[in-house]
Amino acid sequence: MIRVLATTGRGTRGALASVGAVVRFAAAVLGHLFRPPFYMGEFARQLLAIGWQSLPVVGLTAIFTGGALALQIYAGGARFNAEAVVPSIVAIGITRELGPVMAGLMVAARVASSIAAEIGTMKVTEQIDALVTLSTDPMKYLAVPRVLAATLAVPALVAVGDALGILGGWLVGITRLGFDETVYLRNTADFLETWDILSGLIKGAVFGFLVALMGCWHGLCSAGGAQGVGRATKAAVVSAAVLILAANYLLTELFFRA
Amino acid sequence: MIELSGVHKAFGAKQVLRGIDLSVATGESLVVIGGSGSGKSVLLKCILGLVAPDAGRILLDGEDAGRAERDAFLARFGMLFQGGALFDSLTVWQNVSFRLLRGPGKLSRVAARDRAMEKLARVGLGSEVADLYPAQLSGGMQKRVGLARAIAAEPEIIFFDEPTTGLDPIMAGVINTLIRGIVTEMGATAVTITHDMTSVRAIADRVAMLHEGVIRWVGPAAGMDEADDPCLQQFIHGRAEGPIASVR
Ligand SMILES: Nc1ncnc2c1ncn2[C@@H]1O[C@H](COP(=O)(O)OP(=O)(O)OP(=O)(O)O)[C@@H](O)[C@H]1O
Ligand SMILES: [Mg+2]
Numbered sequence: 001m002i003r004v005l006a007t008t009g010r011g012t013r014g015a016l017a018s019v020g021a022v023v024r025f026a027a028a029v030l031g032h033l034f035r036p037p038f039y040m041g042e043f044a045r046q047l048l049a050i051g052w053q054s055l056p057v058v059g060l061t062a063i064f065t066g067g068a069l070a071l072q073i074y075a076g077g078a079r080f081n082a083e084a085v086v087p088s089i090v091a092i093g094i095t096r097e098l099g100p101v102m103a104g105l106m107v108a109a110r111v112a113s114s115i116a117a118e119i120g121t122m123k124v125t126e127q128i129d130a131l132v133t134l135s136t137d138p139m140k141y142l143a144v145p146r147v148l149a150a151t152l153a154v155p156a157l158v159a160v161g162d163a164l165g166i167l168g169g170w171l172v173g174i175t176r177l178g179f180d181e182t183v184y185l186r187n188t189a190d191f192l193e194t195w196d197i198l199s200g201l202i203k204g205a206v207f208g209f210l211v212a213l214m215g216c217w218h219g220l221c222s223a224g225g226a227q228g229v230g231r232a233t234k235a236a237v238v239s240a241a242v243l244i245l246a247a248n249y250l251l252t253e254l255f256f257r258a
Numbered sequence: 259m260i261e262l263s264g265v266h267k268a269f270g271a272k273q274v275l276r277g278i279d280l281s282v283a284t285g286e287s288l289v290v291i292g293g294s295g296s297g298k299s300v301l302l303k304c305i306l307g308l309v310a311p312d313a314g315r316i317l318l319d320g321e322d323a324g325r326a327e328r329d330a331f332l333a334r335f336g337m338l339f340q341g342g343a344l345f346d347s348l349t350v351w352q353n354v355s356f357r358l359l360r361g362p363g364k365l366s367r368v369a370a371r372d373r374a375m376e377k378l379a380r381v382g383l384g385s386e387v388a389d390l391y392p393a394q395l396s397g398g399m400q401k402r403v404g405l406a407r408a409i410a411a412e413p414e415i416i417f418f419d420e421p422t423t424g425l426d427p428i429m430a431g432v433i434n435t436l437i438r439g440i441v442t443e444m445g446a447t448a449v450t451i452t453h454d455m456t457s458v459r460a461i462a463d464r465v466a467m468l469h470e471g472v473i474r475w476v477g478p479a480a481g482m483d484e485a486d487d488p489c490l491q492q493f494i495h496g497r498a499e500g501p502i503a504s505v506r
Pocket of ligand 2: 298299300340419
């Protein structure tokens with residue numbers, strides 16, 4: 001019994017210590033955002049890699065999600081003769097929840113893993129040490145451009161995802177559910193409020209920050225060769241995904257508390 | 259002048275450095291020898307602050323290395339890592355001129371590229387490698403690019419971690435001459451780790467032998483053969499029998 005308690009205690013203390021370390025790391029990244037030198041070239045490269053190259057996967061998931069959502073809401077609405085709510089509920093569901101969450105999770109899969117693998121490999125092959133000896137702060141050169149790029153790119157991806165998600169719902173609505181093309185769109189436009197969209201974009205920025213933060217953190221912490229890099233990559237994706245879903249709940253509470 | 263006194267470093271339960279006392283004079287070429295895994299690379303990393311020593315003092319020109327302003331401190335150093343440690347997202351010339359392209363006193367891209375070409379030529383690499391990526395080079399070529407990067411900004415103090423391993427004998431000779439030349443012509447201070455006794459004789463003013471976490475022997479390169487330290491003799495003659503265990 002005592003042994004169990006001791007083990008739990010040690011585990012909790014370890015977990016708390018690493019949470020503290022991650023929070024300190026996040027604060028350090030934020031601090032470096034405003035102090036030179038700034039590596040604009042690196043930032044541009046990351047913007048391209050994180051934002052532009054994630055467009056296809058985010059767009060496709062959004063279209064399919066919007067389509068499936070339309071089918072489900074239609075089926076659910078039919079139970080109390082409320083099929084007409086499909087356009088408005090699809091729009092709200094996509095912009096407030098599914099758009100940012102799906103984009104965040106897809107970026108977590110694509111970007112947290114690649115950041116962690118790249119930085120982790122640099123760590124275990126002494127490239128990070130080499131950076132330091134060449135008077136370049138790895139935080140500024142590696143972490144800041146990635147975190148900033150992801151924080152700015154994911155909201156843009158969410159915006160595209162919103163449009164394509166609604167498009168997916170519209171396509172299913174007019175081809176499978178018998179909606180009129182213009183009526184569906186007018187319903188969507190009349191019902192949607194600015195805050196529905198804006199709240200989703202803010203969520204996107206938070207998710208982007210978390211994804212890049214987890215990628216950089218686990219990458220910089222990795223040790224022990226190829227296996228260590230593999231562990232870091234896995235930990236980055238898992239922690240980014242969990243943090244996205246937790247943050248999504250908290251932000252939803254904050255934004256839309258009844 | 260670099261002075262180390264009582265430097266200790268352990269990784270977990272493993273004591274690697276157990277009280278290193280060593281000094282390197284300005285403009286001197288010191289070669290550090292010692293068995294594989296004896297802590298030579300860790301020693302260089304301690305001086306650069308990449309590994310924090312557990313105890314002891316490291317002074318650079320009388321100033322505590324740990325408290326010095328980091329950028330100014332590191333700007334005085336060049337380091338060739340044992341594994342090369344080239345940035346694999348950058349081309350060869352961008353690797354070599356990494357420091358020249360950034361920070362105070364940075365050069366234009368054209369000037370930096372010219373300087374990179376000049377340094378590559380000094381390590382025996384032609385301009386055709388400049389736009390390749392490190393992964394496209396052989397191990398020995400990567401090592402030489404790392405060497406070119408270490409000397410690119412013409413630092414006062416240069417650390418070479420096994421500069422000639424993986425090179426053919428002719429290229430090893432070129433690199434030995436290069437290191438010797440940097441010390442005698444440019445007045446740089448060099449600390450070189452090597453297992454190659456030919457290199458030791460070509461490069462060293464003084465030799466230090468690291469064994470069981472301490473500096474076991476230190477003296478002029480010329481005095482190495484006459485020294486009566488059995489560990490040193492076993493090492494320089496590469497005998498399997500002797501005080502140094504062959505299983506480590
Ligand atoms: N980051 C680290 N974590 C744990 N142990 C380490 C670390 N770095 C070095 N060591 C240990 O320190 C010891 C000395 O390592 P070091 O790399 O300095 O050896 P070396 O003398 O350079 O050997 P070689 O000639 O083979 O390069 C080794 O036993 C190694 O296991
Ligand atoms: Mg070594």
